[in-house]
Amino acid sequence: MTLDKRHSNIRILKEIAELLNEGTEVRALLSEVLAKLLHVTGLETGWIFLIQPNGSYELAAMEKLPPALTHSDYEPMCKGDCWCIDRYKKGRLQKAINIIECKRIEDALLAKRNDTNHLTHHATVPLRAGDERFGLLNVGAPYKSHFSDEELALLEAIAFQIGTALKRMKLTELEQENALTAERNRLARDLHDSVNQLLFSLSLTARGGAEMAKDSETKETFSYIQDLAQEALSEMRALIWQLRPRGLENGITSALIGYGQMLGLKVRPIVKGVVSLPSKVEEGLWRIGQEALANCKKHSGQTKVDLFLTIENQKLVMIISDSGYGFYYDHVQTIIPSLGLKSMKDRTEALNGQFILQSSPNRGTRIEIRIPI
Template identity: 25%
Template sequence: MTLGAALRPVAAARAAFGWRAAAELLYAVLGVPAAVLGFGYAVVTLALGAGLAVTAVGIPLLAVALIGARRFGGLHRALAGRLLGERVRPPAPHRPGTGLYGRVQAVLSDAAGWRAMAYLLVRPPLALLHLYVILFTWGWGVVALTYPLQRAFGWNDVTTRDERGMIRHGFVVGAFHLDTWPRALLVSAVGAVLLFVAPRAVHAVVLLDRILIRRLLGDSSAAARIRTLEETRARAVDDAAATLRRIERDLHDGAQARLVALTMQLTLLRETAPKGPVRDLATAAQATAREAVTELRELVRGIHPPVLDSGLDAALATLVAGAGLPVELRADIPVRPTAAIESIAYFCAAELLTNVIKHSGATRAEIEVVQHEDRLRLRVRDDGSGGAVVGAGSGLPGLAERIRPVDGLLEVVSPPGGPTVITVELPSQA
């Protein structure tokens, strides 16, 4: 027999009775009071919420119950992660709503909260199964294995009469009396078998809880997929914004600077050349170069206005200053959005202000930019003739397409005769 073959039983015993078995046993024991506490919380809060649903308190109480269920779910995940090594990715936070009603509605529509509540309700039967398996295997295994020692000291010595009226001393299982040493050794052998099976039995019942934790307390496959897509889209939007910014810098510091230098050289050539075809050609080339510089500057501003480097509020102030009609600007942006969102918001404001000047006949306008929680709201209002609709040559379809990749919302309120109020809502972080 080789050394490896001889060590296999030792390795198997170490795996069965080592740290993993002790951790699973501890998890099963600690899970009982946690399950009872969670079940009591779920029953009480659901009963109160359902009973008071006809009042103004019931529905918010249900929302609070779901938030608490998420907290209990986090406790069970942490316990499983620490003792079982079960690393379950927590579900994504529910989307925040606006106002009390919006927040309550957002919590009540949170599938992860309801899954956590379901886990609290189904956990107690599983915890009782854990307790039963522990008592039957580990408990009775220890008692049975040490039965010969107990018999020697007179412990658990039950005195009974058998069916023939004889007095017997020892364990009784049904009609079977364990009052001889061979039978005591048989009980000890059964105890050894129970202790051998105990870690595997606990592992099997704990495996059921692992499955429940993955299904009810972790990210669902659909939610995880949506989160992955959102993260991928955010990276793509940020990469696109960074690429445009780099192109703008390359054009500004490279091509534009060279065209300006070329214009200066052509100016020098025109002034030093004698009258004739050479001077005329230099003059025409100089005019063409100036037009190219002007067009390139407009192109650079269309890619990424340099003023955005100072923030969205500063960029909008510059935009309003050159609008050509009175525009009142109100900006409240406590946390700076990402570069991609700032760029989208700026171009939306520029497009809407252009529409006001060209199509509305307004005498004044207002631009309001407000950040609330994780949303950025841009609102443009004018006192023009109204009648603006998406798809009427006003540039609004292009605006809707611009904000769609970041889940932006466009709302147009423009009755005939005015006023026109157009709202663009964007996430603060793309």
């Protein structure tokens, strides 16, 4: 490698590193880095797959893909496997690989979509940090079917930079989640030690006042104060549960059964083949389950709720159902009728899941959550 070429590569790595150090949002960061990479290397086309440990993948960034790969909202890039992803899954892709004929391009040609912009091959580089892998970086250019050792070495160095940045962002997100959990625990503890005890004392004082009062009007006032204090105490206990669920350390099922008991509900669980869940998924299920059980307590007129939890086709399925009053729901228009239900839907979709609501008058309500794991 000539001195000028070495200096050029160092400059490229420096520019990429500066971008990666500034980024905080994964998709935006990957798009910026990919555009910069193609610009400084003179390549034209690139895309990045993020690949989960279970093998599922997403097209996280792309730059100047040929029309043959972008039709129907990038369907050729988002469905099916290809050789580079297959090699990645099998652990056969450990470094930058030269001259991979693109199966997605071949499939496009077979489907008579010939607008490939003369792209036939690409280099593939795994994104990793240490032993942890995150996905693939693919780059190519029209008529280019070979990448030199120098080009592959540069791509591998850039891919390692990207993998390190992804690792950093993952650790930062985990740190923020831990800080949020610690703050919720502190707030729950403070509420329990102060407001909760004050409400309990107020309830006892009101009951004592009602017993000591001589005229009926004063008795009635004290009784009303006691009822209000008891209601506020119940609301406070539910809030403390939401902030710091007792039993979540023993799993989502145990936590939801305990929360149901606190509400006066009997939760009847059926659990099949569920293993330990990622903390983010478990936290999301907990919040969704809380809202579902609270809705049942308020609106169903029932004291029994069925909870079903299983794993099907790499998706976790949670179903919470009751046989209560129900309500009219037009699933065709998919208009969510309440903020609580919308919150459950939003939390599900934030986990890339599917929210299914079924209800009709006097036939109960069924909420089904499907989340990839």
